[in-house]
Amino acid sequence: MSISLDEAVELTRTGDLWVFRGRSVPDRAIQLTTNSPVNHVGMAVVLDDMPPLMWHAELGRSLPDMWTGTHQRGVQLHDLRDAVCVWANRYGQRGWLRQLEPPADTAMEEAVLRTVARLDGTPFPSTAQLAWRWARGRMPHPRRLSLGGLRGRTGDRNQIGILSKIIDRGETGSQGRAGDSGDRREAGGTGDTGRTGDTGRTGETSRENAAALETAYCAEVVAVTYEAMGLLPEGRRPNWYDPGRFWSGDDLALRGGAHLGAEIEVRIPPR
Numbered sequence: 452m453s454i455s456l457d458e459a460v461e462l463t464r465t466g467d468l469w470v471f472r473g474r475s476v477p478d479r480a481i482q483l484t485t486n487s488p489v490n491h492v493g494m495a496v497v498l499d500d501m502p503p504l505m506w507h508a509e510l511g512r513s514l515p516d517m518w519t520g521t522h523q524r525g526v527q528l529h530d531l532r533d534a535v536c537v538w539a540n541r542y543g544q545r546g547w548l549r550q551l552e553p554p555a556d557t558a559m560e561e562a563v564l565r566t567v568a569r570l571d572g573t574p575f576p577s578t579a580q581l582a583w584r585w586a587r588g589r590m591p592h593p594r595r596l597s598l599g600g601l602r603g604r605t606g607d608r609n610q611i612g613i614l615s616k617i618i619d620r621g622e623t624g625s626q627g628r629a630g631d632s633g634d635r636r637e638a639g640g641t642g643d644t645g646r647t648g649d650t651g652r653t654g655e656t657s658r659e660n661a662a663a664l665e666t667a668y669c670a671e672v673v674a675v676t677y678e679a680m681g682l683l684p685e686g687r688r689p690n691w692y693d694p695g696r697f698w699s700g701d702d703l704a705l706r707g708g709a710h711l712g713a714e715i716e717v718r719i720p721p722r
Contacts, residue, residue, distance in 0.1 A: 453716040459548050460532050463503050465560055466551035466680065467495040468673065468711060469535065470698050471544040478544070487695025491544065494673050495531060496563055505534040506567065506676065508669045510575045513537050518571040526573040526667050539719035547714035549699070551682075559680040566676045573667045670694050682709055 454462075471491040472478070481490035493507030504517055505528070512522040514529045514537060538544040555563070667675075671689035674696075678685065682705045696703050699713050 452713075453718055454548075456532065456535060456717055456719050459535075459715070459717045460503050462550070463495040463497055463531065463548065464551070464554050465495060465497045465563060466555040466677075466682070468549040468551070468697055469493045469495065469505065469531075469717075470547050470549065470694065470714065471538050471542075472547075473542055473544040475543060481694065485693040485695040487693075487698055487700060489547075489694045489698045491538065492669050492673050492694045492697045493534065494676055496528065496567070498560060498564075503531040505529045505531040506563070506672065507534070508573070508575055508667050508672045511537075511542075513541060516571065518567060523572060525575045526570045526672055528567055528571060535717070535719060536722055540722045546717045546719060547698075548717055549697070549714055550712045552710055552712060553708075555680065559682075562679040562681070563676055566679045570667065570672060570675065573665070573672075575666060575668065670696060673697060677705075682706055 469492065470489040471493075472482070472489050473491075478490045482488060491507070491509070493505045496504040496506050498504075507529070508526045510524055512524050514527075514533050515521060516523050517528045517530065535546055539546060667689070670692040674683060674687075674689050674692035677683045684706060695701060697711075699711070703711075705711065
């Protein structure tokens, strides 16, 4: 299945994932290291009258961060359409959309905003840090397949605008920080089977994971955010996740009956 970028932006909702595949040497290195055909993952944030946004981490600073209004490296909140175009046209990437079902509810959106407030601006790790963390956190999975698995599958609007959403929803800003207490668990555990929007049980651990990230790469940002939303089980350190965990060739289990749809290829126009 293939759709245009305009169609994809229109369809995108909070919690939907965008995965990317490139051909550069760093892209290939990430794909080889993580044993998957993708090398980058970001999460959509779509709230009220705000433009659709992309929540991710990257080394570049091509676009203004919608939280701070500045150009920065590391964890960033970008205009989604602009971010996809940069990854396609500047970085030479192909992009796919995976939709979260059922859609995120209000409690999940509030959890996303709290996570943005905590993590935005966190630096991107150095190459050495990245390699070491992947080596520590990666658990090779025999069901990850080749790239064939993706082929054929189906005014001021930045910080003030987003901050107003937090205020409107009764939030008061970042939560207190705590130490990292999560031990890795075996893959496949799904934990609580209640409503995915019930984030009370996962909030404390996700705050600890977020606080422990002195640097963060893309998959860690998505994982910590999904955990805050109640979609991923507690207990895994963020470096257990890599971009390949979030494509359909893996068997990442979400909590409470939530699931991610198959990849929808997005046709991205040249600039």
